[in-house]
Amino acid sequence: MSNIKDSLGLENVGIVHRNLDVDSLIKFAIEKEGAKVSSTGALMIDTGIFTGRSPKDKFFVNQDPSNKYIAWGEINRKVSKEVYGDLLKTSKKQLSNKDIFVTDVYCGSSLDSRRAVRFITEVAWQAHFIQNMFILPTQEELANFKPEFTIYNACKTVDMAYVSHGLHSEVYVIFNVEENTAIIGGTWYAGEMKKGVFSMMNYWLPLEGKLPMHCSANIGKDGDTALFFGLSGTGKTTLSTDPNRALIGDDEHGWDDKGVFNFEGGCYAKVINLDKDSEPEIFNAIKKGAILENVVADENGVVDFTDKSKTENTRVSYPIDHIENHTPTLRGGHPKNIIFLCADAFGVLPPVAKLDKQQAMYYFLSGYTAKVAGTERGINEPIATFSSCFGEAFLPLNPTVYAELLGKKIDKHNVNVYLVNTGWTGGAYGVGKRMSIKNTRACINAILDGSIEDSEFETMSIFNLSIPKTLKGVDTEVLNPRNTWQDKSSYDETKTKLASMYIENFKKYLTLESEYDFTAAGPNL
Numbered sequence: 001m002s003n004i005k006d007s008l009g010l011e012n013v014g015i016v017h018r019n020l021d022v023d024s025l026i027k028f029a030i031e032k033e034g035a036k037v038s039s040t041g042a043l044m045i046d047t048g049i050f051t052g053r054s055p056k057d058k059f060f061v062n063q064d065p066s067n068k069y070i071a072w073g074e075i076n077r078k079v080s081k082e083v084y085g086d087l088l089k090t091s092k093k094q095l096s097n098k099d100i101f102v103t104d105v106y107c108g109s110s111l112d113s114r115r116a117v118r119f120i121t122e123v124a125w126q127a128h129f130i131q132n133m134f135i136l137p138t139q140e141e142l143a144n145f146k147p148e149f150t151i152y153n154a155c156k157t158v159d160m161a162y163v164s165h166g167l168h169s170e171v172y173v174i175f176n177v178e179e180n181t182a183i184i185g186g187t188w189y190a191g192e193m194k195k196g197v198f199s200m201m202n203y204w205l206p207l208e209g210k211l212p213m214h215c216s217a218n219i220g221k222d223g224d225t226a227l228f229f230g231l232s233g234t235g236k237t238t239l240s241t242d243p244n245r246a247l248i249g250d251d252e253h254g255w256d257d258k259g260v261f262n263f264e265g266g267c268y269a270k271v272i273n274l275d276k277d278s279e280p281e282i283f284n285a286i287k288k289g290a291i292l293e294n295v296v297a298d299e300n301g302v303v304d305f306t307d308k309s310k311t312e313n314t315r316v317s318y319p320i321d322h323i324e325n326h327t328p329t330l331r332g333g334h335p336k337n338i339i340f341l342c343a344d345a346f347g348v349l350p351p352v353a354k355l356d357k358q359q360a361m362y363y364f365l366s367g368y369t370a371k372v373a374g375t376e377r378g379i380n381e382p383i384a385t386f387s388s389c390f391g392e393a394f395l396p397l398n399p400t401v402y403a404e405l406l407g408k409k410i411d412k413h414n415v416n417v418y419l420v421n422t423g424w425t426g427g428a429y430g431v432g433k434r435m436s437i438k439n440t441r442a443c444i445n446a447i448l449d450g451s452i453e454d455s456e457f458e459t460m461s462i463f464n465l466s467i468p469k470t471l472k473g474v475d476t477e478v479l480n481p482r483n484t485w486q487d488k489s490s491y492d493e494t495k496t497k498l499a500s501m502y503i504e505n506f507k508k509y510l511t512l513e514s515e516y517d518f519t520a521a522g523p524n525l
């Protein structure tokens with residue numbers, strides 16, 4: 001233990017709580033951090049001012065050789081080595097002269113592809129969160145653990161000099177690829193650590209020819225793997241949690257020559273309006289060992305899941321074994337089906353469409369959804385958004401790098417690709433309502449059991465999407481979105497509007513090599 005203490009680069013550290021058992025972490029959180037326990041035994045904490053990620057405060061250090069690979073811009077912002085050095089000092093100072101939590105974990109369930117990551121924090125519930133979300137080393141692995149990446153989470157400090165540093169605010173989340181370190185200040189939101197390491201995996205893996213993916217995954221009784229890509233709020237977590245299919249993971253996976261592997265060891269589900277009947281597995285996962293974030297409960301610890309007074313982005317993290325039907329290996333074979341999820345706030349897209357290869361590439365690069373409230377700072381109602389590969393916020397490299405890898409794998413393994421809209425039906429946001437989870441699940445079941453292939457398909461004009469006319473277990477009238485709108489001319493108008501947004505967005509790929517020109521596979525006006 002003493003050599004760990006010396007290796008941290010901190011001064012006068014007290015006790016180093018390394019991979020402390022969860023019971024002790026819970027005790028710390030209750031006694032020192034104001035945490036409470038819910039009526040079902042989950043720890044309840046508040047994450048403070050930040051109840052979601054803060055993407056404008058995320059930076060990479062601009063240095064050789066990673067600066068040649070990183071796609072610089074609004075998403076991957078530059079910061080100099082000097083500013084990083086300054087803030088690393090600030091962060092280390094914050095973590096010095098006290099007892100700290102060191103949590104050593106793996107990101108990646110594949111022995112060939114995983115990374116050993118060390119988190120240093122002074123907040124007990126954050127150490128608990130890390131243990132929930134990542135993969136815990138065995139005692140033997142822990143004894144030989146050599147961190148390949150270290151995150152200093154100094155959330156209790158801020159960058160007072162952010163103006164002269166040229167940063168966006170007092171909050172900082174900065175990655176140093178060459179030194180294999182990252183620093184966090186000013187935000188307690190633990191999703192920054194989860195999605196931060198995900199961003200690093202998105203940097204490392206493609207350079208080894210492996211595909212990192214913002215998707216959930218599960219596996220059927222016949223051993224068929226399914227992937228569900230989608231931006232926040234589109235249903236990755238909800239729909240991959242399926243009593244009839246073993247969960248591989250709910251958010252981040254890699255795909256290498258052996259198949260699909262989870263990066264994580266736990267799930268991070270939204271609990272706003274959580275309904276016991278439509279999502280019983282997630283509801284029952286909220287027990288001892290889970291952490292509820294920013295929820296409101298009464299004096300008996302009974303949670304009101306409809307209460308959004310702290311945030312719309314209320315969450316629960318839990319280790320994957322809180323879901324009964326899961327794969328302990330956190331791995332699956334090459335996928336048979338890939339589903340692109342979106343939550344279309346315009347109510348234009350069909351609940352399910354089959355995509356050909358060109359369309360798959362087009363819709364993957366487009367990455368459309370309506371961003372739903374709360375997960376990111378400053379977004380309080382749904383707005384349409386295009387995010388390449390359904391996760392541009394986490395992609396340090398050019399989106400075409402990921403698209404090319406996906407395209408090759410789809411060809412090689414002959415994967416079926418579908419678009420599933422979990423968003424609005426019967427009108428746009430405000431008029432229509434969200435598709436029922438029951439209907440969405442039925443669409444997905446028809447894809448996964450192959451029965452969709454028996455349907456007769458029709459082509460939706462402008463988008464040229466193939467939509468089934470009937471589908472087992474799905475109300476027929478919802479399959480063609482135009483039928484669900486009372487005002488047909490309003491539907492046609494909205495459809496044209498959404499098509500133009502797709503077309504406009506895709507123009508950014510026209511400056512690239514013609515091999516990424518999938519324009520013809522998209523909407524045509």
Ligand SMILES: Nc1ncnc2c1ncn2[C@@H]1O[C@H](COP(=O)(O)OP(=O)(O)O)[C@@H](O)[C@H]1O
Nearest residue numbers: 232233234235236237238270422435436437440
């Ligand atoms: N038809 C639907 N399909 C999936 N989720 C739905 C649907 N209708 C409402 N929801 C809600 O939308 C949210 C989907 O979020 P989640 O599964 O956490 O998305 P992600 O994991 O992709 O961020 C959940 O709160 C879920 O209850």
Ligand SMILES: C=C(OP(=O)(O)O)C(=O)O
Nearest residue numbers: 053191231232233268375
């Ligand atoms: C944790 C997150 O993922 P998701 O909303 O996709 O579940 C996030 O975006 O911060």
Ligand SMILES: [Mn+2]
Nearest residue numbers: 236237251268
């Ligand atoms: Mn999720």
